[in-house]
Amino acid sequence: EAEAADADRWVRGTCRFCGVGCRVELGLKGDRPVAIRGVPESKTNLGYVCMKGMLFYKLMLHPDRLKKPLYRARKSESFREISWEEALDIAAKKFAQAVREHGPNSVAYYGSGQALTEETYLFQKIFRAGLRTNNVEGNPRLCMASAVGGYITSFGADEPIGSYADIEKAFCFFIIGSNMAEAHPVLFRRIMRRKLDHPEDVKVINADPRISPTSRIADIHLQFRPGTDLALLNAMAYVIIEEGLYDEDFIRQYATFRVGKKKKEVDFDTYRRFLADYTPERASQICGGNITPDKIRQVARWFATSRGTMSLWTMGINQRIRGVWANNLIHNLHILTGQLCKPGADSFSLTGQPNACGGVREAGGLCHILPAHRPVVKDHLRHEVERLWGVPKGRIPKKPGYHTIAMFTALNEGKIKAIWINCTSPAQSLPNCDKYRKGLAREDVFIIVSDIFPTKTTEFANLILPTAFHFEKTGVFGCTERRSQLTVKVLDPPGEAKPEVWIAREWALKLAQELGDPVIKKCVEPFLGLDEGYDLPKAIWDEYTQKLTAGRDNDLRGATYEVLKKRPDGVQWPAPTEELALRGGTYKKFVRGIDPLAEEHAKDNKPYQFYGPAHPDRKLWIWLRPYKGAAEEPDSEYPFFLSTGRVIDHWHTASMTGRIIELMRANPYAYVEINPKDAKRLGIRPGDMVLVESRRGHNILPAKIYEGPMEGMVFVYWYDQHEDRLINKVTKDAFDPGSKEPEFKICACRIRRVSGP
Numbered sequence: 001e002a003e004a005a006d007a008d009r010w011v012r013g014t015c016r017f018c019g020v021g022c023r024v025e026l027g028l029k030g031d032r033p034v035a036i037r038g039v040p041e042s043k044t045n046l047g048y049v050c051m052k053g054m055l056f057y058k059l060m061l062h063p064d065r066l067k068k069p070l071y072r073a074r075k076s077e078s079f080r081e082i083s084w085e086e087a088l089d090i091a092a093k094k095f096a097q098a099v100r101e102h103g104p105n106s107v108a109y110y111g112s113g114q115a116l117t118e119e120t121y122l123f124q125k126i127f128r129a130g131l132r133t134n135n136v137e138g139n140p141r142l143c144m145a146s147a148v149g150g151y152i153t154s155f156g157a158d159e160p161i162g163s164y165a166d167i168e169k170a171f172c173f174f175i176i177g178s179n180m181a182e183a184h185p186v187l188f189r190r191i192m193r194r195k196l197d198h199p200e201d202v203k204v205i206n207a208d209p210r211i212s213p214t215s216r217i218a219d220i221h222l223q224f225r226p227g228t229d230l231a232l233l234n235a236m237a238y239v240i241i242e243e244g245l246y247d248e249d250f251i252r253q254y255a256t257f258r259v260g261k262k263k264k265e266v267d268f269d270t271y272r273r274f275l276a277d278y279t280p281e282r283a284s285q286i287c288g289g290n291i292t293p294d295k296i297r298q299v300a301r302w303f304a305t306s307r308g309t310m311s312l313w314t315m316g317i318n319q320r321i322r323g324v325w326a327n328n329l330i331h332n333l334h335i336l337t338g339q340l341c342k343p344g345a346d347s348f349s350l351t352g353q354p355n356a357c358g359g360v361r362e363a364g365g366l367c368h369i370l371p372a373h374r375p376v377v378k379d380h381l382r383h384e385v386e387r388l389w390g391v392p393k394g395r396i397p398k399k400p401g402y403h404t405i406a407m408f409t410a411l412n413e414g415k416i417k418a419i420w421i422n423c424t425s426p427a428q429s430l431p432n433c434d435k436y437r438k439g440l441a442r443e444d445v446f447i448i449v450s451d452i453f454p455t456k457t458t459e460f461a462n463l464i465l466p467t468a469f470h471f472e473k474t475g476v477f478g479c480t481e482r483r484s485q486l487t488v489k490v491l492d493p494p495g496e497a498k499p500e501v502w503i504a505r506e507w508a509l510k511l512a513q514e515l516g517d518p519v520i521k522k523c524v525e526p527f528l529g530l531d532e533g534y535d536l537p538k539a540i541w542d543e544y545t546q547k548l549t550a551g552r553d554n555d556l557r558g559a560t561y562e563v564l565k566k567r568p569d570g571v572q573w574p575a576p577t578e579e580l581a582l583r584g585g586t587y588k589k590f591v592r593g594i595d596p597l598a599e600e601h602a603k604d605n606k607p608y609q610f611y612g613p614a615h616p617d618r619k620l621w622i623w624l625r626p627y628k629g630a631a632e633e634p635d636s637e638y639p640f641f642l643s644t645g646r647v648i649d650h651w652h653t654a655s656m657t658g659r660i661i662e663l664m665r666a667n668p669y670a671y672v673e674i675n676p677k678d679a680k681r682l683g684i685r686p687g688d689m690v691l692v693e694s695r696r697g698h699n700i701l702p703a704k705i706y707e708g709p710m711e712g713m714v715f716v717y718w719y720d721q722h723e724d725r726l727i728n729k730v731t732k733d734a735f736d737p738g739s740k741e742p743e744f745k746i747c748a749c750r751i752r753r754v755s756g757p
């Protein structure tokens with residue numbers, strides 16, 4: 001507060017951390033950042049910010065900031081400072097050499113949901129059309145690829161239908177596989193407010209194998225064996241049908257039933273027979289924990305009969321070997337009950353990062369998707385993008401590139417010779433990370449890391465490029481609710497740090513020279529000579545929105561920089577016209593009858609018509625998905641489930657929050673949570689050092705004894721960078737066959753006390 005009082009001006013922007021996308025203002029005293037504050041009238045956060053958001057200004061002047069390009073020819077050598085000219089020459093030569101000697105698929109880009117949309121868009125354009133590879137991938141594969149797969153297979157189109165504004169209209173919250181209270185704290189506060197204001201009318205159901213801070217406001221907490229929620233969700237559908245709680249009209253008009261890889265259509269009776277395997281009695285046996293048939297019946301009734309049910313989930317559902325199926329089963333419940341297109345009803349997946357949706361999911365940051373949700377394998381869409389970019393037909397390869405685990409496996413196998421890692425730290429964030437560090441450590445793999453701070457991954461780099469931070473560059477973040485928000489540069493980056501769009505453009509020009517390929521230059525030609533502080537990102541945004549999103553489901557033509565500057569709360573797509581964008585965009589996509597304008601969304605319960613699904617039959621698909629357990633279940637050798645997650649004070653790998661003293665004081669290190677019954681049986685006391693070991697690696701962590709994890713399960717936070725406490729050495733890298741998202745959330749481990757406190 002004292003520092004906030006020092007501010008002599010406030011500039012608007014968004015928070016740099018989680019996917020909530022809180023609107024904030026940065027307080028400046030001269031050119032010194034001194035505070036962050038919320039904006040009461042903001043649509044995303046209603047003026048609130050969490051501790052992470054409130055303190056991120058401290059990172060801007062942090063002494064650890066990377067300020068000059070650093071280079072070493074061999075990974076065993078020390079880094080030396082070099083000029084940008086030399087850095088870009090080396091980067092171009094190394095990538096060109098790899099392409100010449102090993103072909104286009106020997107190079108790769110690995111990006112981030114924390115990068116601005118303009119950055120992801122430009123990098124993927126250069127790699128796909130310039131270097132002719134779809135090896136464009138990003139860390140959102142690790143957190144929300146299963147949600148993408150779920151939306152596409154159930155609704156025919158990615159991203160939620162509704163908005164945060166549904167929270168204030170909902171009467172039942174079904175929070176499953178999400179510790180919102182810590183991972184999305186400001187959004188959770190809105191749910192708490194709703195519950196406190198209407199304690200009798202509003203029901204909160206929390207389904208999670210661990211009792212978390214989110215569970216504290218729940219009317220019912222469903223605690224089940226990790227990985228058995230597919231049975232639970234099918235059992236809820238069973239009750240909804242058995243008790244006649246489904247919306248027959250909605251199903252008749254808008255739904256079909258599908259099964260198997262061939263998406264075969266089946267009828268309602270087949271679905272009903274399929275669900276006969278998931279009676280509440282049988283599901284309660286599969287799920288264990290505190291699940292009883294009565295509890296399943298109760299939550300199914302609340303879900304189906306409330307005046308508006310909102311499901312919310314994140315990694316507990318997505319980071320699974322059957323993450324797409326789990327997503328489908330949540331959507332099934334909404335389609336069955338018509339809890340979808342009215343105010344307060346939505347099947348709403350929460351996103352982890354500030355721009356996983358806007359940048360990576362929408363602007364082409366995953367190996368199989370071109371900008372504006374175009375699958376790369378579809379010839380007409382690929383050729384459309386080539387035409388819009390003005391590059392020769394056939395320039396973009398048809399075959400998708402490597403997904404995340406495949407990309408780092410290719411590094412291990414020496415198939416990738418040069419990789420650019422931007423704004424993320426796979427050396428810490430990959431599951432079973434020691435396995436993939438071997439590829440990062442290879443001397444024949446040239447690694448560029450562009451970031452604001454040293455990380456576990458810069459330890460493996462040949463070339464480290466210092467980048468500008470938030471408020472030191474201009475660009476758009478797209479948060480969980482289809483909302484694009486603009487942050488404009490107000491400060492210069494420290495030292496010689498540069499915005500990624502400048503780095504990518506200058507590198508592409510040198511690369512074009514090295515390879516003698518004019519098409520690479522053509523990729524950046526529209527952006528030549530523009531100032532990187534504003535004009536360059538604006539031109540990239542204009543190309544993306546005006547050309548690439550035109551007529552697509554995420555049509556953002558109305559959301560120009562000029563409009564976004566007038567709308568500090570941003571714009572929700574679709575927003576094809578400036579008129580609509582100036583009024584906030586679309587509150588509920590795919591729905592007629594609810595006013596699409598965010599400003600007027602509060603008009604309740606008008607008759608509606610659903611028109612959106614992109615499936616060929618124009619219907620929503622209810623999937624028959626059987627229960628399947630985790631890739632690795634406990635056994636006699638490794639008898640515990642291990643699950644991992646977030647803590648409120650830290651963000652991802654803590655490369656940023658770990659440098660904020662107040663947050664480190666609150667949570668200085670990770671520990672292992674153990675159920676008191678297990679602790680007693682194994683003679684483990686609070687503070688004892690405990691070995692947590694899987695088939696892949698081990699940690700040694702202090703014990704916290706508490707009832708959070710159910711018996712037979714332990715839980716560890718994953719932010720800690722200390723090698724002894726880096727839990728991704730222990731997690732498993734099995735992944736969902738559809739979404740390719742790894743199963744971070746479940747593996748088998750054993751635990752043993754190794755010493756006292």
Ligand code: SF4
Pocket residue numbers: 015016017018019020021022045048049050051052053054184185186187
């Ligand atoms: Fe930032 Fe998320 Fe906290 Fe909002 S809830 S202030 S977006 S970290």
